Amino acid sequence: MSFGKLESKSYLLGIIKGLGITGSHFVKNLFGLGDRPTIQYPEEKRKYSDKFMGVHVLTKKHNGEIACTSCMLCATNCPAECIHIVAAESANPKVEKYPAVYEIDLLRCVFCGFCEEACPVDAIRMGRDYEMAELAERNFVVGIDYLMNRPQLKGRNLSVFHEMDKIVKSDFIESPKLEQKRVANA
Numbered sequence: 001m002s003f004g005k006l007e008s009k010s011y012l013l014g015i016i017k018g019l020g021i022t023g024s025h026f027v028k029n030l031f032g033l034g035d036r037p038t039i040q041y042p043e044e045k046r047k048y049s050d051k052f053m054g055v056h057v058l059t060k061k062h063n064g065e066i067a068c069t070s071c072m073l074c075a076t077n078c079p080a081e082c083i084h085i086v087a088a089e090s091a092n093p094k095v096e097k098y099p100a101v102y103e104i105d106l107l108r109c110v111f112c113g114f115c116e117e118a119c120p121v122d123a124i125r126m127g128r129d130y131e132m133a134e135l136a137e138r139n140f141v142v143g144i145d146y147l148m149n150r151p152q153l154k155g156r157n158l159s160v161f162h163e164m165d166k167i168v169k170s171d172f173i174e175s176p177k178l179e180q181k182r183v184a185n186a
């Protein structure tokens with residue numbers, strides 16, 4: 001009987017082999033000999049792909065106003081139904097509506113990016129933030145202030161739809177999809 005057949009018939013051989021692999025990783029990691037996948041978080045941060053979709057960003061116009069027009073397309077397309085918008089009439093005669101309330105329940109969100117795809121005015125983007133530990137469930141429902149003004153954004157959340165000519169690369173949160181949009185609209 002070949003070793004492969006014997007191995008498939010005997011649980012004991014499989015267990016010994018598995019323990020051997022685990023043991024070799026243990027010894028390598030103990031003496032720092034292998035490529036350890038563990039990183040010293042939070043001092044060290046993992047580098048995620050540019051395509052990573054983290055916590056959403058609401059963009060703004062150059063005058064600081066929210067870029068969202070309360071069209072509801074993102075909320076309509078959201079498969080998790082976790083976007084809550086209350087539209088209000090704007091005092092600005094050039095703007096029809098704005099969101100008086102724009103909330104996302106991050107615990108229900110599946111980070112699919114459909115909201116970003118659906119938005120006609122680049123008012124919502126998938127951001128890069130992935131650190132969202134909180135103690136209370138209610139803190140995962142985030143509103144306009146967090147989505148638009150959190151310090152991590154460093155003000156780089158200007159909408160490419162509004163005042164395109166004034167947008168420079170440093171205003172822009174890196175996103176290959178949005179870069180394509182920006183080039184197409186330039």
Ligand code: SF4
Pocket residue numbers: 074077078079080081082083104108109110111112113114115116
């Ligand atoms: S990423 Fe997907 S699930 Fe999350 S808010 Fe957007 S559309 Fe909804």
Ligand code: SF4
Pocket residue numbers: 067068069070071072073074075085118119120121122123124
């Ligand atoms: S974020 Fe975009 S899609 Fe959603 S309501 Fe605002 S303008 Fe419409």
